[in-house]
Amino acid sequence: MNHRTLGNVGAVSEVGYGSWQIGSDWGDVSESEAVEAVEAARDAGIDFFDTADVYGDGRSEQILGDVLEADIASGDVTVATKAGRRLDPHVADEYNEANLRRFVNRSRENLGVETLDLVQLHCPPTDAYYQPETFDALETLADEGKIANYGVSVERVEEGLKAIEYPGVESVQIIFNPFRQRPAELFLDEAAACDVGVICRVPLASGLLTGALSRDTEFAEDDHRNYNREGDAFDVGETFAGVPYEVGLDAADALAERVDAVADDPTDATGDDCSLPQLSLRWILDHDAVSTVIPGSTTPEHIRSNAAVSDLAPLGEADHEAVADVYDEFVREYVHQRW
Template sequence: MNHRGLGDVGSVSEVGYGAWQIGGDWGEVTEDEAVAAVEAAREAGVDFFDTADVYGDGRSERIVGETLADEIASGDVTVATKAGRRLDPHEAERYTEANLRRFVDRSCENLGMETLDLVQLHCPPTDVYYRSETFDALATLADEGRIANYGVSVERVEEGLKAIEYPGVETVQIIFNPFRQRPARLFLEEAAARDVGVICRVPLASGLLTGALSRDDKFPEDDHRNFNRGGEAFDVGETFAGVPFEAGLDAVDALGERLPDDRPLPEFALRWILDHDAVSTVIPGSTTPDHVRSNAAASEADPLSETEREAAAEVYDEHVRGHVHQRW
């Protein structure tokens, strides 16, 4: 497993583990399955784990905290969590120091940590990025030792660009994959120039870029790939990276026609992301240990060839760009 710098957070595995699936919104996942997935990631060399307080109302945090308790205590892993989506209503003016302190204290308890390694604002309303008092509150919590570092998780490139104007923001988490290519230009350049760590989520486009989904697939009622296809529950960009399901399958078929047979599609997608030097870590999620291990192995895979890069650009332009590029 290779490592990269994540702002002032430190060195982390360039393939991390995204713990949304073990919390909720992906169908039923048993406790044993969740623990096995986290253990498989750790055994594969992953030392960066990303969770949030709303994933299963704290379930994901608790499983990560309990499963990795020894590694957390020894400092052998870095755990990032997120705060803000517990607000109801979810409004910019409610991102106050009092509310953030309450969320941080709860996450400390869930994870079994006195000081959180990294707290990220969890896709807040755009107006939050124009409220300096919210970032002052995070700085206060850092000064008090409740959090070691803070950053943001954003929906839009413009939000990320605004966030990194605040000097204390060490990381930006953003959707970036072969079906969401816009961050590759200005955003990654600016993040690198400011030494801001970049965490890439939804790297496999909710399963589209595994090549395992088909037009006949039906998803459980409690799976966001069923209930959020039109953005009914949260930003539609979190589901299939914002690409309509049928269009995404067409794009996958087109990739299959252009890519070499010896490159598995998930490895291709993860390598496409990692081949951008400004990326710090990519956080695929899975509840299948074999998939977790193969995702981690992408760290050691060969960089993409010119043919593969051209295929990614062509398929994006032909099948995907019109659905996502100017929206996020």
């Protein structure tokens, strides 16, 4: 497993583990499945774990705290959590020191630590990025030793660009994948210029880029891929990366076909024999400004396959052209200017 720098947080595995699935919103996941998934991630060399206090109302944090207890104590892993989505109503003014302190203390208890490695504002309303007092509150919590570092998790590129104006922000988490390419136009370069780490979430577009979904796939009632397709519960960009489901299926099929054609071309010496999800993760890592990518899964085989992407060579020019062509033909009109 290769490592990259995540701001002042330090070196982290370039393939991390996103633990939304072991908390909630992806159908039923038993505790034994969750534990097995986290253990598989560690065995595969992953040492960066991303969670949030609202994933299963703290369940994800608690499972990570229990399974990784020894690694956390020894400093062998980095656990990043998020705060803010417990607010009701979820408004910018409530991103204040009193509320953030309450959320941070709850996460410290859930994870069983005195100091949280990294706390990220959890996709707050845009106005929160224009409130210096919100970032002053995070700085206060850092001065007190309750958090070691802080960053943000954003929905929109513009929010990420605003966040990195604050000198204490060490990381920005953003959706970036072959179906959500806009961050590569400006944001990644700006983050790198500010030495801010970039965490890429929803890297497989909620399963679209695994190639395993079809028009006949049925999602559980409590799976966000069922109930949030129109953004009824939270930002629609978090579900299938904001791409309409049927459009996403067509795009995934087209990408798989074009990548296969590249791999079969005897004149192209750079084609690796990798799966569609591996190609998608490798495409993300081919952008040097990316610190880590955080696919989530409860299947040990998939977790090992994701981690193995770290050992793959960068994609060739033809693969990158295939990704760009599919994006332009199928996806761009639905997502590019929205996020």
